[in-house]
Amino acid sequence: xxxxxxxxxxxxxxxxxxxxxxxxxxxxxxxxxxxxxxxxxxxxxxxxxxxxxxxxxxxxxxxxxxxxxxxxxxxxxxxxxxxxxxxxxxxxxxxxxxxxxxxxxxxxxxxxxxxxxxxxxxxxxxxxxxxxxx
Amino acid sequence: xxxxxxxxxxxxxxxxxxxxxxxxxxxxxxxxxxxxxxxxxxxxxxxxxxxxxxxxxxxxxxxxxxxxxxxxxxxxxxxxxxxxxxxxxxxxxxxxxxxxxxxxxxxxxxxxxxxxxxxxxxxxxxxxxxxxxxxxxxxxxxxxxxxxxxxxxxxxxxxxxxxxxxxxxxxxxxxxxxxxxxxxx
Numbered sequence: 001x002x003x004x005x006x007x008x009x010x011x012x013x014x015x016x017x018x019x020x021x022x023x024x025x026x027x028x029x030x031x032x033x034x035x036x037x038x039x040x041x042x043x044x045x046x047x048x049x050x051x052x053x054x055x056x057x058x059x060x061x062x063x064x065x066x067x068x069x070x071x072x073x074x075x076x077x078x079x080x081x082x083x084x085x086x087x088x089x090x091x092x093x094x095x096x097x098x099x100x101x102x103x104x105x106x107x108x109x110x111x112x113x114x115x116x117x118x119x120x121x122x123x124x125x126x127x128x129x130x131x132x133x134x
Numbered sequence: 135x136x137x138x139x140x141x142x143x144x145x146x147x148x149x150x151x152x153x154x155x156x157x158x159x160x161x162x163x164x165x166x167x168x169x170x171x172x173x174x175x176x177x178x179x180x181x182x183x184x185x186x187x188x189x190x191x192x193x194x195x196x197x198x199x200x201x202x203x204x205x206x207x208x209x210x211x212x213x214x215x216x217x218x219x220x221x222x223x224x225x226x227x228x229x230x231x232x233x234x235x236x237x238x239x240x241x242x243x244x245x246x247x248x249x250x251x252x253x254x255x256x257x258x259x260x261x262x263x264x265x266x267x268x269x270x271x272x273x274x275x276x277x278x279x280x281x282x283x284x285x286x287x288x289x290x291x292x293x294x295x296x297x298x299x300x301x302x303x304x305x306x307x308x309x310x311x312x313x314x315x316x317x318x319x
Contacts, residue, residue, distance in 0.1 A: 021312040
């Protein structure tokens, strides 16, 4: 950061005091040595045994698809997709939004410049399905 | 020849693990603190979010030779992971009632005021996400504007504007509250 950029961020007295108060009040206690050790052990466990790969994705997939089918009154058997499903599918032409969420979603594929206030298609599908877009 | 290949693979794996361990140790505290703030002071959730972000960082380690690039990428994932958690918690609460939480390992500071922390978390939650992220990353976590802009995928100028708006909005909500309690800190 250049000195010029630093100057741009220089807060006035009131702002600086406000930020400092928020920072000091909204801070967790630092980890103790024992907590650090426990954290590292749990992290190693997750690295060595990624729980979600083996079981959770298939299990969650089945549960989610069943829930979605119930939620939409089994649209496949009625021959007419409700509006919520149509909207979700339109957002992801390569497959249903649910398939993308369950099998292809990867949080590491973050696009620079994406608008964080707008939900990506997978989350948009969830919100449409569960919250009617609210 | 096979032995050489096996040995070089083992050495590469060892280097990768050593590099990751160094990265995790140097970023653990900051990552946990940022996650804690992003998820509204939920310690157990902060730990899960942080660990999941580290797991992803481990998988992507080979893509980044430069520590600064890796760090930016990691915090971008951490922020996304936190919002992913919040969305799923919303879904679970909608369908399963309140979600039971494990006792937090990351207890708030003994001198801190839980009610005040709740007020701050609630005030932050009213901000648009870009303003909230900018405020947390720059003002509370001490990232530079350029670093935060890279993490958020925004232009530095836009981020500064977000910071300004976030401060105004938060001060409107919290100035009175912090004025009464700020002297304690």
